[in-house]
Amino acid sequence: MSTEQARSARTEGEPLLSVENLRTSFYTDKEVIRAVDGISFDIFRGETVGIVGESGSGKSVTARSIMRLVEKPGRIENGRIMYDGEDLLDKSAKQMRSIRGGSIAMVFQDPLTSLNPVYTVGNQIKEALRLHRGLSGSAATKEAIELLEAVGIPDAHRRVREYPHQFSGGMRQRAVIAMALACDPELLICDEPTTALDVTIQAQILELLEELQEERDLGIMFITHDMGVIAEIADRVNVMYAGEIVESAPVVELFESPKHPYTQGLLNSIPGQGLDEDEQLATIEGDVPTPNEDPTYCRFAPRCPKAFTECDTIHPEPVEVGDGTGRHRASCLLYPDDLPTEEAVAVHREGGQRGGDTR
Amino acid sequence: MSTTTETEIPLRQRVAENPQPALIWAAVGAVLVGVELGAILQVVGAVAGVVVNLLPGDPGASAVQSLQAAFDAIPTLVSRDVIPNQGYWNGTSYQNTFLGLSPAVAWAIRVVFVYAYAFAVLAWAWNGYNRFRRHYRRVDWTPRDDVVNRFRNHSWGKFGLIIVITFVVMAVFAPALGPTTMERNILQPYDYEVSYWSEDTQSVETVLVGEANIGSGSQGAGDENVAPLTYDDFGRFHPFGTATNGKDLFTQVVFGARISLTIAVVAMGIAGLIGLGLAMITAYYKGLADLATVLVSDSIQALPVIMVLILMLVIFQNTWVRELYDGAVLIILIFSIVYWPFIWRSIRGPALQVSEEDWIDAAKSFGQTPTQVMRKHMAPYVFSYMLIYASLSLGGIIISVAGLSYLGLGITAPTPEWGRLIANGQQYVASPSWHISLLPGLLITLVVTGLNAFGDGIRDAIDPQADTGDEAAATGGGA
Numbered sequence: 001m002s003t004e005q006a007r008s009a010r011t012e013g014e015p016l017l018s019v020e021n022l023r024t025s026f027y028t029d030k031e032v033i034r035a036v037d038g039i040s041f042d043i044f045r046g047e048t049v050g051i052v053g054e055s056g057s058g059k060s061v062t063a064r065s066i067m068r069l070v071e072k073p074g075r076i077e078n079g080r081i082m083y084d085g086e087d088l089l090d091k092s093a094k095q096m097r098s099i100r101g102g103s104i105a106m107v108f109q110d111p112l113t114s115l116n117p118v119y120t121v122g123n124q125i126k127e128a129l130r131l132h133r134g135l136s137g138s139a140a141t142k143e144a145i146e147l148l149e150a151v152g153i154p155d156a157h158r159r160v161r162e163y164p165h166q167f168s169g170g171m172r173q174r175a176v177i178a179m180a181l182a183c184d185p186e187l188l189i190c191d192e193p194t195t196a197l198d199v200t201i202q203a204q205i206l207e208l209l210e211e212l213q214e215e216r217d218l219g220i221m222f223i224t225h226d227m228g229v230i231a232e233i234a235d236r237v238n239v240m241y242a243g244e245i246v247e248s249a250p251v252v253e254l255f256e257s258p259k260h261p262y263t264q265g266l267l268n269s270i271p272g273q274g275l276d277e278d279e280q281l282a283t284i285e286g287d288v289p290t291p292n293e294d295p296t297y298c299r300f301a302p303r304c305p306k307a308f309t310e311c312d313t314i315h316p317e318p319v320e321v322g323d324g325t326g327r328h329r330a331s332c333l334l335y336p337d338d339l340p341t342e343e344a345v346a347v348h349r350e351g352g353q354r355g356g357d358t359r
Numbered sequence: 360m361s362t363t364t365e366t367e368i369p370l371r372q373r374v375a376e377n378p379q380p381a382l383i384w385a386a387v388g389a390v391l392v393g394v395e396l397g398a399i400l401q402v403v404g405a406v407a408g409v410v411v412n413l414l415p416g417d418p419g420a421s422a423v424q425s426l427q428a429a430f431d432a433i434p435t436l437v438s439r440d441v442i443p444n445q446g447y448w449n450g451t452s453y454q455n456t457f458l459g460l461s462p463a464v465a466w467a468i469r470v471v472f473v474y475a476y477a478f479a480v481l482a483w484a485w486n487g488y489n490r491f492r493r494h495y496r497r498v499d500w501t502p503r504d505d506v507v508n509r510f511r512n513h514s515w516g517k518f519g520l521i522i523v524i525t526f527v528v529m530a531v532f533a534p535a536l537g538p539t540t541m542e543r544n545i546l547q548p549y550d551y552e553v554s555y556w557s558e559d560t561q562s563v564e565t566v567l568v569g570e571a572n573i574g575s576g577s578q579g580a581g582d583e584n585v586a587p588l589t590y591d592d593f594g595r596f597h598p599f600g601t602a603t604n605g606k607d608l609f610t611q612v613v614f615g616a617r618i619s620l621t622i623a624v625v626a627m628g629i630a631g632l633i634g635l636g637l638a639m640i641t642a643y644y645k646g647l648a649d650l651a652t653v654l655v656s657d658s659i660q661a662l663p664v665i666m667v668l669i670l671m672l673v674i675f676q677n678t679w680v681r682e683l684y685d686g687a688v689l690i691i692l693i694f695s696i697v698y699w700p701f702i703w704r705s706i707r708g709p710a711l712q713v714s715e716e717d718w719i720d721a722a723k724s725f726g727q728t729p730t731q732v733m734r735k736h737m738a739p740y741v742f743s744y745m746l747i748y749a750s751l752s753l754g755g756i757i758i759s760v761a762g763l764s765y766l767g768l769g770i771t772a773p774t775p776e777w778g779r780l781i782a783n784g785q786q787y788v789a790s791p792s793w794h795i796s797l798l799p800g801l802l803i804t805l806v807v808t809g810l811n812a813f814g815d816g817i818r819d820a821i822d823p824q825a826d827t828g829d830e831a832a833a834t835g836g837g838a
Binding site: 097108115118127128137161163 | 740
């Protein structure tokens with residue numbers, strides 16, 4: 001059985017994490033910003049789900065919502081986050097603490113700042129070990145060394161008692177990953193773990209994550225704005241725009257036939273696609289809007305080259321756009337493209353009336 | 360030694376592998392502790408006595424008493440018994456003094472001994488840190504090393520440190536430093552006698568200490584004055600002269616140092632704990648907790664400190680709280696309540712700043728509890744700021760206490776207090792008895808300057824970027 005088949009077999013079963021209709025809003029004096037607005041996706045064991053989007057599209061808030069680490073004035077308003085058959089949003093603070101690190105771990109963007117500079121790297125890994133596995137003293141040190149070795153840090157015996165500043169950027173990110181793995185989580189949330197690293201180190205970290213995934217059957221949620229990284233690591237990709245998932249597809253399919261105009265725009269704006277000398281690289285004009293009201297229109301419409309009148313009045317719902325297996329979905333009034341535009345728009349109009357808040 | 364073993368062995372084993380430096384250090388330590396064992400045990404006995412006193416029914420009171428007696432009998436190096444200075448001239452030689460020397464010389468030797476011992480202990484502790492650093496520490500560098508090195512290059516800070524040490528030693532060794540004892544000279548002068556050589560009768564006579572005090576007060580006039588470094592009519596040596604009532608000024612000064620230091624340190628400690636605790640909570644939870652603390656602290660800060668102190672001391676006049684330690688306990692409580700907002704305010708910014716660091720999020724993301732996050736990942740960053748602020752504010756408290764006592768509101772008799780001594784001698788400033796006001800006043804100035812210099816040194820050592828000459832803190836709440 002090839003890995004591809006193994007993955008599709010896995011995706012048949014129960015998902016490890018299932019986010020349903022999640023909405024997280026930030027209450028500022030001026031407005032309510034729906035940083036994450038009704039997104040749904042699943043992560044299966046041993047699978048890497050990529051979340052890609054521009055700055056401000058709600059990627060990190062999604063990750064924080066799953067960890068229940070959204071800080072004031074943010075609030076998770078709606079939806080369910082099912083993990084292991086239970087809704088994480090119903091957990092008490094104490095239960096949540098044992099899930100954080102124990103079952104779901106997180107790797108942050110900047111390895112320079114996500115380690116406390118006054119404790120040795122070993123000390124910080126041991127902190128996690130003590131918390132979830134009750135290890136202390138030399139047993140914990142031994143385990144910390146093994147973890148550092150597992151993430152490919154040479155001479156781990158010596159490095160375990162070094163301070164973060166004595167590590168290079170890539171080494172530090174490895175150490176952070178070791179810390180996240182300390183308590184054998186089933187799901188690893190990586191919030192732009194390679195953004196702060198240079199390209200060669202990026203490749204190494206991605207390789208490391210893939211190896212660890214093979215070994216430990218980890219589910220990985222990988223957040224990035226870098227399409228190249230996504231192509232490298234993800235099995236499935238969710239494209240986020242202004243707090244919503246606009247397209248969701250297996251990685252190969254997404255790159256081969258992007259359906260949503262936004263995804264198409266993103267892919268077209270990757271440099272180095274064999275442009276002619278006098279041709280300019282395509283860009284998406286404008287910025288991500290601040291999603292501060294009910295979604296009654298397509299949030300991408302103002303920047304969309306294919307927008308038409310209905311785009312301003314009807315909110316697109318995710319519809320099947322692939323080979324019929326339901327794995328490729330896009331939220332755009334142009335789809336389903338086998339129907340004439342009016343009928344397609346009608347599909348979205350009806351779909352929009354069904355959804356309601358569960359919370 | 361291979362790197363493998365190096366990482367895993369605990370400190371005990373690292374010491375066992377190379378025991379010599381540690382052994383030498385421990386041996387010197389044992390000698391230093393050994394010569395003062397009696398004094399240490401006496402403190403233990405005194406504490407045990409207090410504890411027994413507090414327990415209902417006083418269980419084992421007699422056992423504690425016999426224990427205290429046994430401890431008192433142990434000779435210690437730095438004590439009045441070893442180097443006595445309270446002797447008398449019998450016409451041909453000094454009796455009952457150290458090696459038959461004059462009381463002044465015997466006293467001076469004892470003072471030198473006390474300071475030599477204190478500095479030896481400090482040198483030993485510093486040496487211990489260096490030995491640990493050189494021989495046993497796992498890592499060859501920690502952030503603390505830089506702090507220590509920066510402080511070592513800070514002359515102003517070192518000057519402050521020396522003043523502070525001198526002051527602290529004065530307070531700690533007060534009973535051994537005075538030429539006479541509190542009990543004998545100040546508290547119960549009519550229960551003790553003093554022998555002296557009478558020029559009139561050409562013989563040794565005895566008189567009650569209280570009566571001798573009356574005859575040796577410093578009240579300005581030429582024959583009614585005992586100046587610093589002189590003997591009075593009863594052959595008693597007074598390094599700082601006498602107060603108006605004839606009691607030894609130096610003894611009062613050293614015990615006054617004790618109470619000033621106790622009040623300043625305990626009050627600042629309590630205020631610091633409250634401030635630090637609240638800073639952690641407000642920075643971690645923000646929102647309502649923060650707002651409530653801002654309101655409370657602003658309300659407290661809106662009150663003029665010295666007014667509150669005077670008001671509270673007047674309100675609590677004649678209550679049991681006022682009686683505890685001659686008012687010191689009440690003053691400590693008031694200072695803690697009045698000072699925590701200042702501390703909290705000064706560390707709120709750094710606390711909020713550190714609470715936004717990624718490693719706080721990282722700690723939360725692996726399930727660390729809020730208290731542990733505050734204690735392990737936030738408090739260490741804020742603690743140094745608090746230390747700076749507290750050390751700069753200590754001087755302010757010392758001045759305030761002296762000011763209150765000067766006004767007759769602070770520490771009441773019989774516990775000596777520098778401010779009261781100044782008030783006591785105020786009338787005689789322009790007379791030959793100028794020493795009564797001037798010497799305690801100079802000491803206050805010196806100690807407060809030293810504390811501020813020390814605080815500056817710590818600040819520059821801990822946070823070299825901070826270059827805010829915070830003069831307001833230096834005089835904070837000063838009278």
